[in-house]
Amino acid sequence: MALRQTPLTCSGHTRPVVDLAFSGITPYGYFLISACKDGKPMLRQGDTGDWIGTFLGHKGAVWGATLNKDATKAATAAADFTAKVWDAVSGDELMTLAHKHIVKTVDFTQDSNYLLTGGQDKLLRIYDLNKPEAEPKEISGHTSGIKKALWCSEDKQILSADDKTVRLWDQATMTEVKSLNFNMSVSSMEYIPEGEILVITYGRSIAFHSAVSLDPIKSFEAPATINSASLHPEKEFLVAGGEDFKLYKYDYNSGEELESYKGHFGPIHCVRFSPDGELYASGSEDGTLRLWQTVVGKTYGLWKCVLPEEDSGELAKPKISFPETTEEELEEIASENSDSIYSSTPEVKA
Amino acid sequence: MQTPLTIPVPVLRLPRGPDGSSRGFAPDGRRALLKPEVPEIQESPVVQESLESQEQRARAILRERYLRSLLAMAGRQVSFTLHEGVHVTAHFGATDLDVANFYVSQLQTPIGVQAEALLRCSDIIAYTFKP
Numbered sequence: 001m002a003l004r005q006t007p008l009t010c011s012g013h014t015r016p017v018v019d020l021a022f023s024g025i026t027p028y029g030y031f032l033i034s035a036c037k038d039g040k041p042m043l044r045q046g047d048t049g050d051w052i053g054t055f056l057g058h059k060g061a062v063w064g065a066t067l068n069k070d071a072t073k074a075a076t077a078a079a080d081f082t083a084k085v086w087d088a089v090s091g092d093e094l095m096t097l098a099h100k101h102i103v104k105t106v107d108f109t110q111d112s113n114y115l116l117t118g119g120q121d122k123l124l125r126i127y128d129l130n131k132p133e134a135e136p137k138e139i140s141g142h143t144s145g146i147k148k149a150l151w152c153s154e155d156k157q158i159l160s161a162d163d164k165t166v167r168l169w170d171q172a173t174m175t176e177v178k179s180l181n182f183n184m185s186v187s188s189m190e191y192i193p194e195g196e197i198l199v200i201t202y203g204r205s206i207a208f209h210s211a212v213s214l215d216p217i218k219s220f221e222a223p224a225t226i227n228s229a230s231l232h233p234e235k236e237f238l239v240a241g242g243e244d245f246k247l248y249k250y251d252y253n254s255g256e257e258l259e260s261y262k263g264h265f266g267p268i269h270c271v272r273f274s275p276d277g278e279l280y281a282s283g284s285e286d287g288t289l290r291l292w293q294t295v296v297g298k299t300y301g302l303w304k305c306v307l308p309e310e311d312s313g314e315l316a317k318p319k320i321s322f323p324e325t326t327e328e329e330l331e332e333i334a335s336e337n338s339d340s341i342y343s344s345t346p347e348v349k350a
Numbered sequence: 351m352q353t354p355l356t357i358p359v360p361v362l363r364l365p366r367g368p369d370g371s372s373r374g375f376a377p378d379g380r381r382a383l384l385k386p387e388v389p390e391i392q393e394s395p396v397v398q399e400s401l402e403s404q405e406q407r408a409r410a411i412l413r414e415r416y417l418r419s420l421l422a423m424a425g426r427q428v429s430f431t432l433h434e435g436v437h438v439t440a441h442f443g444a445t446d447l448d449v450a451n452f453y454v455s456q457l458q459t460p461i462g463v464q465a466e467a468l469l470r471c472s473d474i475i476a477y478t479f480k481p
Contacts, residue, residue, distance in 0.1 A: 004356040012368040025422055025481065027415045028381050042368070043375075049365030053374025091375035293359065302361045 003297040003305075007263050010049040010289040014038045017283030018269045019064045022046055023071035025275050031088070032274075032281060033074055034289050035065035041076050043067075043088060046274055047301040049281075049291050053091040057084060063119075064105040064148075068112040075115055077103035083117045085129065095132045099125070105148045109155040116158060118146030124160055124169070139174045141167065148189045152196070152211050159198060159211065161189045166200060168214055178214045187242075188228040188270070195235065201226045206240050206250075220255045222248055228270045233277040237294065241268030241282050247292065263290060420445060428454070428479040430469060436460070440467065442479070452477075 019035035023046070030046035041062045043052045060079035067074050067088060074086040083103045085095040101121035108115055115127045117136075122145060125136040142162045149160040157177065158169040166186060167179040182202050190199040196211040206229045207219035224244035231238045231252065241247045245267060249259040266285030273280045278300050282290050291301070299305045368374065428442045430452075440454035450471050457464040 002356040003359050006359040006361055008361065008365050010365045010367070027418055029418060044365070051366055051368045051374060052376075054368060056373050089375070089381050091373055291365070297359055302363060302365065303359050304362050306360050 005259070005261055005292060005296045006303065007261065008049050008291040008302055010034075010044060010051070010291065011287075012042055012051055012054075013040070013287045013289070015061070015287055016266070016269065016285040017287060017289055018061075020270045020272055020281055020283045020289065021066045022272055022274050022281070023067035024069040026070050028071070030275050031067055031071040032289075033065045033067050033076075033088075034283055035062040035076060036287070037061040039078065039080075041065045041074070043074065043091075044289075047279070049289065049302070055084075055086050055091060055093070057093045057096075058082070060102075063102065066106050066108060068108040069110060070112075073108065073112055075106040075108060077106045077117060077119065079103075083115070085115065095129070097125075097127055097132075097136070102145075104146060105150075107150050109151050111155075114151075114155070116149050116151055118142075118149035118160055120145040122146060122162070124149055124158060126171070137174065139169055141169075141176055147186065150189065150191045152191050152193070152198075154193075159189065159191060161186045161200070166198070166209075166214070168211075180209070180214050187226065190228075190230055190272070192231055192233075192235075194233070197231060197235075199229050199231050199238070201229045201240065201242075204242075206238065218255070220250060227268060228272075230272045230280060232273050232294065233275065239271050239273065239280045239282075239292075241271045241284075243267045245284070247271065247280075247282055259296075261292065264288070420449075422481050423479050426479050426481070428477050430474050431476045432469075432473050433475065440469075445471075 013034065013036040015037035017034050017036050021033050023031040032044045032046045033041055035041050039058045039060055039062055041055045044050060045052060055074060055076060058076060058078040058080055062076050062078045064077035071088050074088040075083060077083045079102045081099050081101060083097045083099065083106050084093055087094055099119060099121060101119055103117055103119035105118045106115060113129055115129055117125045122142040124139040124146065127136045128134055142160065144163040147161050149158060152159050156171055158171055160167050163185050164182050165179050166189065168177045170177050184203040186200060186202045188201045191211055198209045198211040200207045200209060204222050204225055205219050206222060206226055208217040209215060210217060222240055224242050226240045226242035229238055229240035235252050237249055238252050239247060239249050245262065245264045247261045247268065248257060250257055264282065264284040264286050268282050268284050270283040271280060278294055279291050280294065293303055297305050423442045426442055427439060429437060429439045431437055438457055438459050440457040443453040443455055445452050452469040452471065454469060455466050457467040
């Protein structure tokens, strides 16, 4: 009896989810932050999707969100012309960094000492988080709004994407080292430190480049416009999602499409693998985040495989079951925000 | 899309959503120990958590951290210090429920490499790995 993917829907946002990021693996597990147009980014436990808290303070849509490696700090980029740094344990706002236009992207260095920001003012800014009052270092050169900026090469270089270019900068000299030009709008960028790989999506293409030389490695075409893609930590798979509301999983080596999933009710804006590669998360225009298993049927997080032997001879049926539940019904259950799936009306003893 | 006979992967429950009344970051959450201790001088009718339940909570948190360290170790190269000054390295696989045995592979011993092995916890003095 084959098993099919049960995505876990994380509700709570009321507007489109436009960005998401995982932390590294910490002694407390790993964590997930989501950026939403409702201005209220949320922190969740990474392996279960359980809500931990909401960062309150932004006065506009939050376009970018990130966590530092040990998930002690969070940073967000918003349409209120600020980037904010938060204590990810208490939820308190630590710093507000004023910008001159909408901020779209934020990224911590490995040691969490510096924050990189970028946005519609076309400038890359580097803030020293130990000296928040000091003016940030500014790098100019982009000719259109910056969509994504990432530290790379052990934080010695910066990768940034605007509408039609991806540029590599040297941090120390603040000069451009190399650039790539595209005919179509670049929709997303992901940097994989192990192996120095850059994942870029534009149009229906998912392209892989060397993060050091920007030379192309390979690229795949998807059936629809792709907004975001992510490469598995072991580089066996990649996942991508976009305008047709579907998530695609490909074999990285052969380019073969392995699986595709419907489930979201709107375009997918962001997709990322967890740091242990066991699941991937997608954020959509429909306001939800969904968690998907990399290996369908494996016991991990909230997914629990019930084997036929454990059921004493009966056909493997889910014990806490939604065997006939459609996606829509799962949606309804999820939106009730309650733990108990079955309503526990106490029995009245006459 | 026609689906052949398949059943959805069972789940224990759905992810918990926001509670609607607060911004979260529960003060007694799993990362509570990371926050600096705030001395409670002024608060009067605060029910002091009994020493016992404080200790129990700390035990639970430490146990969870230990279990997560085992998870992080899976598949990695680990160096074990055994009795009589013996050091071996191996790829860590798993432990059993009581953490009485460590299942390892490619165990490098002074007398050769063992493809699969069980190390008894009582034989291990210490182990170390880089995540």
